[in-house]
Amino acid sequence: MLDPRKLRLLRxxxxxxxxTAVAEAVTFTPSAVSQHLGALEREAGVPLLERTGRTVTLTPAGRLLVEHADAVLEQLERASAALAAVKGGPAGALRIGAFPTAAxxxxxxxxxxxxxxxxxxxxMVSEIDxxxxxxxxRAGELDVALVHEYDFVPPVTDASIETEPLFSEPMYLTDRPSIAAARADAWITGKPGTLCHTMAIRACQAAGFEPRVRHHIDDFDTVLAFAAAGQGVALVPHLAxxxxxxxxxLTRLDLSRRTLAAFRRGNSAHPAIKAAVASFRTATAALPL
Structure with a gap:
């Protein structure tokens, strides 16, 4: 019998x-992760990993098992949600992730x-990009999260995660009539690796230039304060x-940011997730959009 906890580690x-990255994500030691994966190989009866020095890659059998792991773990989420519904109303800890504007x-x-x-x-709320x-x-650090996606930045697809759309809002440019008109300006963007940073870079590229980024700031209130101080131009969403x-x-652009609720696939019927998403929708209805 394959252990679902070990399947999660393989995934x-x-x-x-x-x-090492898996260990950091699940707060195990690397040794413990290796031991669990070794036990999974014994349960499977075939090699799942190829080890070359410190490098570990999946064998064809390992990749095949990962393909099935998503379906298995989704069914377990559905079972957990069904049991929670039998117990009664939502109760206990609910770990919510949110980007700063949504928070x-x-x-x-x-x-x-x-x-x-x-x-x-x-x-229990944690800010997260x-x-x-x-x-x-996937690691179980969050149960539900508020996420966003931008034009020019395709959504990150993950077979183990599902989303529900909540609302869309327009984007604005500070102190210039168009992105093309800001070609010679210094720019204020989010930190590299964030969706906000990627969106700004690609929006400028679509206008035919590479932006000269002077400041990397994630908080939009601070971004606007810097813009007011003449430190550069920036793209900001409506709610900010x-x-x-x-x-x-502010010049309204033909660009948008969309906010969604995200949770593990199979968990949409969990009472706590349903309650959280319903509360997000109620709050969304009152937003000044």
Missing amino acids: ELARRGTI RVLLPPALAELAGAHPRLEP PADVSAAL ATTPPNGVT
């Missing part, structure tokens, strides 16, 4: 590439609704631009 190895604007009213409707539920959400959900500081003009 993480397929995605992360190294034993500031959307979560406070959503959490207030959750507290009133489901007092036995204990939401959407680029890191899939890994955190409702009250711009004095001296900053």
Whole structure:
């Protein structure tokens, strides 16, 4: 019988590439991860890993097992959700991930609704960039998360994660009538590796130039303060631009940012996830969009 916990480790190895990265993600030691994967090989009866020095790759059998692991783990999520529904209403810890704008604007009213409707539920919020959400959900660090996707940045596809769309908002450019008109300007973008940074770079590339990035800042309030101080131009979403500081003009662009709720595939019927997504939708309805 194949152990689902070990299947999760094999799946993480397929995605992360190294034993060390898997260990960091699941808070195991590398030695423990190696031992669990070795035990999985014995359970499977065929080699799943090829080891060359410190490098570990999956064998064809290992890759085949990973393909089945997603379906197996999805069914386990469905079973867990069904059992939770039998127990009654949502209760216990609910680990929520959110990007900063959503944490500031959307979560406070959503959490207030959750507290009133489901007092036995204990939401626990962590700020996280959407680029890191899939890994955190797979590792069990989060149960549900608010993520976003931009034009010019295809959504990160992960067979183990499903999403529900919540709302879309327009993007604005500070102090210039168009992206092309900001060709010679210094730019303020998110940190490299974030979706916000990738979106800004690709939007400029689509306008025919590589931006000269001066500042890397993730918090949009700070971005707008820097723009007001003449430190560069930036792309900001609607929810971050409702009250711009004095001296900053905003041009609405034909670009958008879409916010979604994300959770492990098979978990959509879990009472706590359903309650969280319902509270997100209620809070979304009141947003100044």
